[in-house]
Amino acid sequence: xxxxxxxxxxxxxxxxxxxxxxxxxxxxxxxxxxxxxxxxxxxxxxxxxxxxxxxxxxxxxxxxxxxxxxxxxxxxxxxxxxxxxxxxxxxxxxxxxxxxxxxxxxxxxxxxxxxxxxxxxxxxxxxxxxxxxxxxxxxxxxxxxxxxxxxxxxxxxxxxxxxxxxxxxxxxxxxxxxxxxxxxxxxxxxxxxxxxxxxxxxxxxxxxxxxxxxxxxxxxxxxxxxxxxxxxxxxxxxxxxxxxxxxxxxxxxxxxxxxxxxxxxxxxxxxxxxxxxxxxxxxxxxxxxxxxxxxxxxxxxxxxxxxxxxxxxxxxxxxxxxxxxxxxxxxxxxxxxxxxx
Amino acid sequence: xxxxxxxxxxxxxxxxxxxxxxxxxxxxxxxxxxxxxxxxxxxxxxxxxxxxxxxxxxxxxxxxxxxxxxxxxxxxxxxxxxxxxxxxxxxxxxxxxxxxxxxxxxxxxxxxxxxxxxxxxxxxxxxxxxxxxxxxxxxxxxxxxxxxxxxxxxxxxxxxxxxxxxxxxxxxxxxxxxxxxxxxxxxxxxxxxxxxxxxxxxxxxxxxxxxxxxxxxxxxxxxxxxxxxxxxxxxxxxxxxxxxxxxxxxxxxxxxxxxxxxxxxxxxxxxxxxxxxxxxxxxxxxxxxxxxxxxxxxxxxxxxxxxxxxxxxxxxxxxxxxxxxxxxxxxxxxxxxxxxxxxxxxxxxxxxxxxxxxxxxxxxxxxxxxxxxxxxxxxxxxxxxxxxxxxxxxxxxxxxxxxxxxxxxxxxxxxxxxxxxxxxxxxxxxxxxxxxxxxxxxxxxxxxxxxxxxxxxxxxxxxxxxxxxxxxxxxxxxxxxxxxxxxxxxxxxxxxxxxxxxxxxxxxxxxxxxxxxxxxxxxxxxxxxxxxxxxxxxxxxxxxxxxxxxxxxxxxxxxxxxxxxxxxxxxxxxxxxxxxxxxxxxxxxxxxxxxxxxxxxxxxxxxxxxxxxxxxxxx
Numbered sequence: 013x014x015x016x017x018x019x020x021x022x023x024x025x026x027x028x029x030x031x032x033x034x035x036x037x038x039x040x041x042x043x044x045x046x047x048x049x050x051x052x053x054x055x056x057x058x059x060x061x062x063x064x065x066x067x068x069x070x071x072x073x074x075x076x077x078x079x080x081x082x083x084x085x086x087x088x089x090x091x092x093x094x095x096x097x098x099x100x101x102x103x104x105x106x107x108x109x110x111x112x113x114x115x116x117x118x119x120x121x122x123x124x125x126x127x128x129x130x131x132x133x134x135x136x137x138x139x140x141x142x143x144x145x146x147x148x149x150x151x152x153x154x155x156x157x158x159x160x161x162x163x164x165x166x167x168x169x170x171x172x173x174x175x176x177x178x179x180x181x182x183x184x185x186x187x188x189x190x191x192x193x194x195x196x197x198x199x200x201x202x203x204x205x206x207x208x209x210x211x212x213x214x215x216x217x218x219x220x221x222x223x224x225x226x227x228x229x230x231x232x233x234x235x236x237x238x239x240x241x242x243x244x245x246x247x248x249x250x251x252x253x254x255x256x257x258x259x260x261x262x263x264x265x266x267x268x269x270x271x272x273x274x275x276x277x278x279x280x281x282x283x284x285x286x287x288x289x290x291x292x293x294x295x296x297x298x299x300x301x302x303x304x305x306x307x308x309x310x311x312x313x314x315x316x317x318x319x320x321x322x323x324x325x326x327x328x329x330x331x332x333x334x335x336x337x338x339x340x341x342x343x344x345x346x347x348x349x350x351x352x353x
Numbered sequence: 354x355x356x357x358x359x360x361x362x363x364x365x366x367x368x369x370x371x372x373x374x375x376x377x378x379x380x381x382x383x384x385x386x387x388x389x390x391x392x393x394x395x396x397x398x399x400x401x402x403x404x405x406x407x408x409x410x411x412x413x414x415x416x417x418x419x420x421x422x423x424x425x426x427x428x429x430x431x432x433x434x435x436x437x438x439x440x441x442x443x444x445x446x447x448x449x450x451x452x453x454x455x456x457x458x459x460x461x462x463x464x465x466x467x468x469x470x471x472x473x474x475x476x477x478x479x480x481x482x483x484x485x486x487x488x489x490x491x492x493x494x495x496x497x498x499x500x501x502x503x504x505x506x507x508x509x510x511x512x513x514x515x516x517x518x519x520x521x522x523x524x525x526x527x528x529x530x531x532x533x534x535x536x537x538x539x540x541x542x543x544x545x546x547x548x549x550x551x552x553x554x555x556x557x558x559x560x561x562x563x564x565x566x567x568x569x570x571x572x573x574x575x576x577x578x579x580x581x582x583x584x585x586x587x588x589x590x591x592x593x594x595x596x597x598x599x600x601x602x603x604x605x606x607x608x609x610x611x612x613x614x615x616x617x618x619x620x621x622x623x624x625x626x627x628x629x630x631x632x633x634x635x636x637x638x639x640x641x642x643x644x645x646x647x648x649x650x651x652x653x654x655x656x657x658x659x660x661x662x663x664x665x666x667x668x669x670x671x672x673x674x675x676x677x678x679x680x681x682x683x684x685x686x687x688x689x690x691x692x693x694x695x696x697x698x699x700x701x702x703x704x705x706x707x708x709x710x711x712x713x714x715x716x717x718x719x720x721x722x723x724x725x726x727x728x729x730x731x732x733x734x735x736x737x738x739x740x741x742x743x744x745x746x747x748x749x750x751x752x753x754x755x756x757x758x759x760x761x762x763x764x765x766x767x768x769x770x771x772x773x774x775x776x777x778x779x780x781x782x783x784x785x786x787x788x789x790x791x792x793x794x795x796x797x798x799x800x801x802x803x804x805x806x807x808x809x810x811x812x813x814x815x816x817x818x819x820x821x822x823x824x825x826x827x828x829x830x831x832x833x834x835x836x837x838x839x840x841x842x843x844x845x846x847x848x849x850x851x852x853x854x855x856x857x858x859x860x861x862x863x864x865x866x867x868x869x870x871x872x873x874x875x876x877x878x879x880x881x882x883x884x885x886x887x888x889x890x891x892x893x894x895x896x897x898x899x900x901x902x903x904x905x906x907x908x909x910x911x912x913x914x915x916x917x918x919x920x921x922x923x924x925x926x927x928x929x930x931x932x933x934x935x936x937x938x939x940x941x942x943x944x945x946x947x948x949x950x951x952x953x954x955x956x957x958x959x960x961x962x963x964x965x966x967x968x969x970x971x972x
Contacts, residue, residue, distance in 0.1 A: 023780070023784070026787070027783060030787060030791070043802070043816075044801070046803055046816030047803075047814070047816070048802060048803025048816075049802045049803060049816075050735075050802070050803060051801055051802075058734075060730065061730045061733065061734055064730055064731055065728075065731045065734065068724060068725050068731060072725065075685075075721060076718065076721050079692070079717050080714060080717065082692050083692055083695075083710065083714060086692055086696050086698075087695065090697060090698045090699065090700050093699075096699050099631070099697055100633075101634055102633060102636065103636070103637075104640065105636075105637070105693075109637045109640050109690070112685070112686065113682060113686050116681065116682045116686065120681060120724075123678065124678055127671075127674055127729070127730065130728075130730045131670045131671050134730060135667045135670075151506075185506070186506055186597075187498060187597060189662060189737060193734065193802075197730060197732075197733020197734045198662050198734070198736070198737065199733070200662045200664060202597065202664070203500065203591035203592075203597060204591035205591075205664070207663075208664070220803075220815070222803075222805055222808075224662075224736075224738070224805045225737060226425075226493075226498065226501070226737075226807040228506060229421045230421060231421075231425075231807060232421060232808035232809050233421075233810075308812075328421045328422070329422075
């Protein structure tokens with residue numbers, strides 16, 4: 013062997029080691045247990061998709077291994093050796109070629125038939141009893157309305173476990189995509205159209221979601237969270253959301269209310285009984301939420317104060333203008349908004 | 354004609370000025386091929402640097418290396434650059450340099466038109482990248498989905514650079530497409546029937562039809578977008594009854610055939626490289642040809658599989674799912690035919706062969722993950738995630754780029770007359786293989802655990818940190834492997850081993866002429882007796898038939914009868930005036946008018962250049 017081949021084989025050994033390491037790590041610790049995993053489904057919709065995905069994965073994995081083994085075997089078995097005769101000039105083999113064409117078609121049938129079944133099943137119209145949630149994707153936050161309950165909220169969605177929910181998706185500005193990975197597939201949110209997702213969550217928990225269609229500057233900052241609760245806990249939440257906003261008692265919060273109602277805030281935001289703006293999120297029960305600003309920040313007095321002072325700084329391209337709030341005004345506003353449980 | 358003697362052997366162009374002038378006015382398909390290849394490689398590096406910056410930004414969660422505006426520009430320009438300015442023109446470099454050699458012709462059918470394609474391509478490429486200089490790089494994605502691209506949501510010129518640049522590039526692609534179709538149909542050497550054409554010619558032939566049929570669709574889409582943005586029409590405006598999904602249909606009717614435009618030439622290259630180094634004919638060549646044609650046809654019937662999530666309804670989803678899966682059949686058949694070509698061969702492991710094997714191994718993976726999201730329900734989880742990013746990089750990098758590098762290592766000695774260094778080539782291959790898989794394999798995981806595409810940042814608590822870091826490290830290993838290639842080129846240009854006419858014991862006509870080939874390619878146009886004609890000349894058909902023997906040596910009379918097209922400066926002038934006109938759209942209507950008049954004038958002179966009396970010839 014010449015020295016150059018030795019070098020190449022060293023690299024090859026390294027490559028092999030890296031491959032083994034990659035495989036080992038991927039099979040090892042809880043790779044799939046991310047909060048946004050698609051392969052640990054927590055709804056009927058997610059489950060049928062995952063079953064189909066597993067069927068296709070195993071089928072294609074078998075083909076993949078067969079092809080790669082054949083390729084490597086050919087390379088090893090038929091490598092150039094000194095003194096070997098000129099190979100036979102084979103041009104083809106009709107039976108073999110027809111054979112594997114048919115074989116591929118048959119394998120595809122294994123995948124196509126369940127695929128078609130799932131396509132039709134997952135796009136059936138929802139039962140009339142399903143809980144309806146109107147989802148609006150906006151640059152760059154999510155609005156959730158429960159028309160049957162008279163509730164409007166933002167970036168945080170509460171659902172009862174085991175009950176079918178029908179999402180009606182629409183977008184007032186550009187195309188977005190509504191996606192809760194653990195609860196199933198995504199659906200685009202298209203202006204002047206109403207798309208639908210129907211699913212039944214089957215385990216309580218908090219599931220992050222995110223916009224999946226590129227929608228401009230802060231596409232990455234258009235996140236939300238779904239909180240699936242036991243029925244009783246969910247009903248308590250509904251009652252609280254339907255109640256009128258609480259009057260602030262704390263002097264700082266009272267001052268905050270003053271700032272809110274005397275500034276441009278009222279032009280965009282609704283707080284029942286205080287303002288009726290329609291452009292930004294409804295803030296009537298802002299203090300009951302855990303996240304805000306497209307789901308990128310936790311609701312804390314500090315974060316909210318920073319946000320009202322410099323929205324653009326926290327969420328680039330934010331549609332909320334910089335109103336020139338001072339540090340004092342920001343603190344007061346934060347106290348007021350947090351009091352709106 | 355005596356004036357053409359400037360392009361005969363023996364002529365020495367000495368001064369720098371004259372060398373430059375001879376390249377600017379060249380209509381020689383080989384020189385145009387080299388121009389295409391060099392430009393494409395430079396843009397490949399530009400697109401690569403864009404990718405590296407993105408990978409650095411995504412290496413850690415909440416990273417602040419680049420902000421969202423810059424990141425959106427980077428991924429838009431990375432995609433646009435790699436597709437239109439790197440892979441397509443790199444394929445075009447091979448069409449230009451190799452197709453006439455492979456079919457036994459002296460040049461393409463329309464040599465000046467060929468030069469025009471290149472200069473228009475360069476105009477479009479410069480126009481697009483000029484947007485970086487003025488700080489208005491396109492930021493709407495290479496797919497530019499309406500209505501985010503409307504004047505309301507993208508008020509600056511970013512989208513204008515993109516939509517005008519793509520229109521210029523479209524002109525170039527259409528010109529080249531028609532030129533090569535005519536070339537392949539009309540310019541084949543005597544005896545080269547369609548079924549005797551080398552596989553690279555066949556796959557290129559299919560590609561040209563895809564080009565001329567697919568580009569009109571995106572042109573329509575772009576013109577509607579241009580009208581919306583410049584003249585206030587409302588084709589994509591939902592509020593006015595327009596439809597943003599119209600754009601998606603038009604774009605993907607182009608966009609999916611485009612994928613095959615990117616991969617078919619690489620498939621053709623692999624189908625040449627494998628037989629040469631296995632010393633066997635391509636197994637089932639007719640089936641490989643028919644499969645290529647099938648892929649081309651079916652490629653026009655699958656576009657909506659890019660749109661399973663837009664809500665087309667179950668019937669459309671099912672129909673496009675079935676047509677998409679059907680494409681897996683001819684593709685799978687090709688892979689098995691390639692492997693069968695190796696079976697029973699006597700395989701020489703050169704870098705060109707490694708690259709071709711890398712193509713098969715990696716493209717198979719990309720093909721199979723493609724089958725996964727051909728199933729619409731599964732696609733609803735995978736579309737717009739890193740799973741899809743992984744998938745198409747296995748097709749376009751693992752497939753096209755590996756295939757094109759196979760072509761580079763294979764034909765480099767023919768193009769330059771010198772062999773690339775094999776030892777550096779091996780380093781290039783193995784590092785690229787390692788880096789590529791490290792970069793893109795973990796992205797399958799990232800997609801499956803919920804990481805969407807086109808996000809400039811992500812939260813640290815989602816389990817995405819580790820694989821993003823691995824992916825970033827991998828991308829830098831790819832960069833190092835490309836450095837090995839550059840060093841290889843720089844080194845062998847000066848001191849590489851002289852290749853000779855036929856360094857690989859080749860099978861096709863290009864190996865029967867000197868390296869690099871003379872201006873006129875073939876002193877005498879060969880007569881072809883079968884596929885792999887040159888192999889038959891040397892070794893016979895392997896079934897007892899005697900070698901056909903080399904044709905008689907050339908004579909002075911052969912040389913005297915050669916007619917080659919003279920150079921022309923109208924192609925570059927026409928390309929430049931077109932660029933001037935398009936740039937006017939962003940500056941002033943008067944510049945558009947002036948540029949339009951200039952373009953018309955150049956077209957007129959271009960068209961009538963040789964309709965003058967013979968006395969008017971020559972420079």
